[in-house]
Amino acid sequence: MxxxxxxxxxxxxxxxxxxxxxxxxxxxxVLTTDVILMSAFMLIFFISCGGGGGGGGGTDSSVSSENYEGEWLITRTPDPVTLDSNYSCNIHNESTYLSNITIDGNAATISIPDVATLNGTLNGSQCDYISSFEADGGNVSFEGTLELTSSTEFTGSGIFRYEIEDRYCEWVEDYHGTKEQNxxxxxxxxxxxxxxxxxxxxxxxxxxxxxxxxxxxxxxxxxxxxxxxxxxxxxxxxxxxxxxxxxxxxxxxxxxxxxxxxxxxxxxxxxxxxxxxxxxxxxx
The missing domain is CATH 2.40.160 (Porin)
Structure with a gap:
């Protein structure tokens, strides 16, 4: 908080x-994974989107990167089954973040008030993202894929990892975004x-x-x-x-x-x- x-x-x-x-x-x-995970959103998010290869089941073929524009609720859900750590590391419950996404060509700006401004490059519906930054005396890294499944929804998953000295904590977490409709x-x-x-x-x-x-x-x-x-x-x-x-x-x-x-x-x-x-x- x-x-x-x-x-x-x-x-x-x-x-x-x-x-x-x-x-x-x-x-x-106290350094907790809640603090670390919030820190994970307090950064410039570098997203590099791969071209070609397409397809993906369940994706609406009519969607494009322009559909990211608007207000979104983004929920992250850590998967405790995937936890890999060499010290005591607890995964907490899912969290939802309020955000605004604006588009300028193939550039996206994701604004989470009082938390972060995230910048990315968009290409179609699927994006690979990667990020690394310092937090709470250690290093946090994020890597995974997001994909629009419709004009008002996206899903994704990625690997979250925190390292400090010789200790590390890593797991997979899923992402779900829903566009706010008035x-x-x-x-x-x-x-x-x-x-x-x-x-x-x-x-x-x-x-x-x-x-x-x-x-x-x-x-x-x-x-x-x-x-x-x-x-x-x-x-x-x-x-x-x-x-x-x-x-x-x-x-x-x-x-x-x-x-x-x-x-x-x-x-x-x-x-x-x-x-x-x-x-x-x-x-x-």
């Missing part, structure tokens, strides 16, 4: 978010600085500060790690964070909306009141 601060009084949910009580903490203090109505929401809190019986137990609320069509995401993300239908916002073990739902208020109120429920069935407000230094 880049630059985001979580204030914890006392709460118990998930396996990853709790370890410090009565303190203000930054959730980036097929539903949703309220206008003020984006930018927001803060959220979880409360129990009127007492604030957990606050989320320092993050940005981003909106693409009728999809909202909070913070670079998308700790809260999901579809906005009219004024109703809901989503699920499988990595942290909770779901949430609630309603925005205002025109444009500047406040939020709803509930958050953990995987062990505990429900908290969830409130949010646009701006900083909120008093929940």
């Amino acid at each position: 880049k630059n985001s601060v979580i204030k914890i009084l006392v709460i118990s949910f998930g396996e990853k978010m709790l370890r410090i009580f009565n303190k203000t903490i930054r959730v980036k203090g 097929t539903q109505d949703c309220v206008s929401v003020v984006t930018g600085d927001w803060e959220f809190a979880w409360q129990y019986r009127g007492t604030t137990l957990l606050t989320f500060t320092g993050g940005q609320l981003r909106k693409s069509e009728c999809y909202l995401a909070y913070d670079t790690d998308n700790i809260f993300s999901g579809e906005l239908i009219n004024s109703q916002w809901s989503g699920e964070n499988t990595a942290q073990g909770f779901s949430f739902e609630g309603t925005f208020s205002g025109n444009p909306a500047t406040s939020f109120r709803g509930t958050a429920t953990t995987i062990d069935g505990v429900t908290y009141t969830m409130v949010g407000a646009q701006g900083v230094n909120q008093q929940f």
Whole structure:
């Protein structure tokens, strides 16, 4: 959660978010594969696309590189069966990234707000990509293939590898991109600085500060790690964070909306009141 601060009084949910009580903490203090994988998107993505060879089952023959233009939700899913490591290395659940792709000839720019700008070269529907960069004292490399399967969808897979000194961690992960379609109505929401809190019986137990609320069509995401993300239908916002073990739902208020109120429920069935407000230094 880049630059985001979580204030914890006392709460118990998930396996990853709790370890410090009565303190203000930054959730980036320990090198985890979640941190590494987020770093993997915080780079210039060099994509070289092979020509010729075609074909690929399931690909719509009418698609072309121009179909990449637009707003996309990109989901990566690591495959734990493929894990190869010489030290303790955990693979976490899938993550979804909100992005905008623009096309200029055969050049593509993939913008993920507050995360990265990715540059690539396109040629038809299939692309081979490769990237290597430094992160958290080691080196991260990415290599694989993406392919448009229709004008509004792409799939792909690749090898992710992290190396630091004589240690390494490597696995295969799949990618799926879905183009956002403005097929539903949703309220206008003020984006930018927001803060959220979880409360129990009127007492604030957990606050989320320092993050940005981003909106693409009728999809909202909070913070670079998308700790809260999901579809906005009219004024109703809901989503699920499988990595942290909770779901949430609630309603925005205002025109444009500047406040939020709803509930958050953990995987062990505990429900908290969830409130949010646009701006900083909120008093929940």
